[in-house]
Amino acid sequence: xxxxxxxxxxxxxxxxxxxxxxxxxxxxxxxxxxxxxxxxxxxxxxxxxxxxxxxxxxxxxxxxxxxxxxxxxxxxxxxxxxxxxxxxxxxxxxxxxxxxxxxxxxxxxxxxxxxxxxxxxxxxxxxxxxxxxxxxxxxxxxxxxxxxxxxxxxxxxxxxxxxxxxxxxxxxxxxxxxxxxxxxxxxxxxxxxxxxxxxxxxxxxxxxxxxxxxxxxxxxxxxxxxxxx
Numbered sequence: 001x002x003x004x005x006x007x008x009x010x011x012x013x014x015x016x017x018x019x020x021x022x023x024x025x026x027x028x029x030x031x032x033x034x035x036x037x038x039x040x041x042x043x044x045x046x047x048x049x050x051x052x053x054x055x056x057x058x059x060x061x062x063x064x065x066x067x068x069x070x071x072x073x074x075x076x077x078x079x080x081x082x083x084x085x086x087x088x089x090x091x092x093x094x095x096x097x098x099x100x101x102x103x104x105x106x107x108x109x110x111x112x113x114x115x116x117x118x119x120x121x122x123x124x125x126x127x128x129x130x131x132x133x134x135x136x137x138x139x140x141x142x143x144x145x146x147x148x149x150x151x152x153x154x155x156x157x158x159x160x161x162x163x164x165x166x167x168x169x170x171x172x173x174x175x176x177x178x179x180x181x182x183x184x185x186x187x188x189x190x191x192x193x194x195x196x197x198x199x200x201x202x203x204x205x206x207x208x209x210x211x212x213x214x215x216x217x218x219x220x221x222x223x224x225x226x227x228x229x
Contacts, residue, residue, distance in 0.1 A: 009189075010156070010168040011040035018171060021135055025095030027114040029053035037133055037169055038115065042156075045133075045167045057113045060093045065107040094118055098140065104128060105146075111153065119176065124148065134169035134188060142174060145182030145200060154188045175210060177228075195225060 018038045022028055033047035044050075064086065069076035076082055083103060090104065091097055093113035099120035108128050110116065115132035119140035126146045130136055134152035152169045155162050170189030174180070178192055181200035192198065193210025202219040212221045 009154075009170070010042045013039070014041065015039035018135055021137075022095075022115070025114055025117070027053075027093070027095065029112070029114070037167075038135055038171075040134065040168055040170050042161075042166050042168050044165060046165050053112050053114070057093065057110050060089070060113065061107075061109055064089055064093075065109075090118075115152075125182070133167065134171040136172045138174045139176035139178065139194065141176060142178045142180070144180045145184070147183045148180050148186075149184070150186045152188050195227060197225070 014035055015038070018040075019035055022038055028034065029049040029052065031047060031049040033043045033050055036043035037050070069082060071077075076085060086104070087100055087102060090102055093110070094116050095114040096117040098118065101121045102118055103122070104124045105126045105128075107126065108124070109130070111131045111133055113132065115135050116130055117135070117137045119138055119142065121141045122138060123142075124144040125148075128144060129149045131151045131153040136150055136152055150172055152172050153167060154169065155167055172186055172188065173191040174186075175192060175194035175196065177195045179197045180186070181198055181202065183201045184198050184204065185202075186192070186204045190204050190207060192204065192208045193212065195211040196208050197213045198204060198208070198219060199213070199215030201217070202215050203217040204214070205218040208214045208219065208221065211225050211227045213223045213225065214221050
């Protein structure tokens, strides 16, 4: 795989920084292919440990996305009670959560869940999808509109590689106080700085500096906003 990586965007060696970050997360399926995956190297997506982790994540998503308290569940007949239940479930899946004010409207889809870090006071509207094969880090006080997609996963353009189930991934980082509009797509390896607004429908294929407003396909900075502490 190393020789092939030279002709792609994949890394040729393990990323010690990403592996160290993963050690602070929970429910991580540690194995050789997992370390290659989060390092941005070519890896086998059907390694048993990874396949099992994805199966568990899909079972979790099915519960989160389809459950609503029946009338006889008297203790859950309020927005606050349902929010607390969902917060408890999120802590079971998400690799790191900060605070108890995280609200993700179902449906919500992930590849693993354990590779996601969410800051405090995070809100996402309906149909958030995070393909967290690479580490996905989202800061404090971020808001997402409906149908936002974050893709840390990618493939080679070489057809044989895809036949062989070979993939690679790149981390995605979103800073504090960001507003990501509806139907935004964030591609692998992107960093969005603090205080950014990404306009609805944008495709973010490159880094966005902090305190910027970006829009378009691909997203480009159209103005700056005043930084605050």
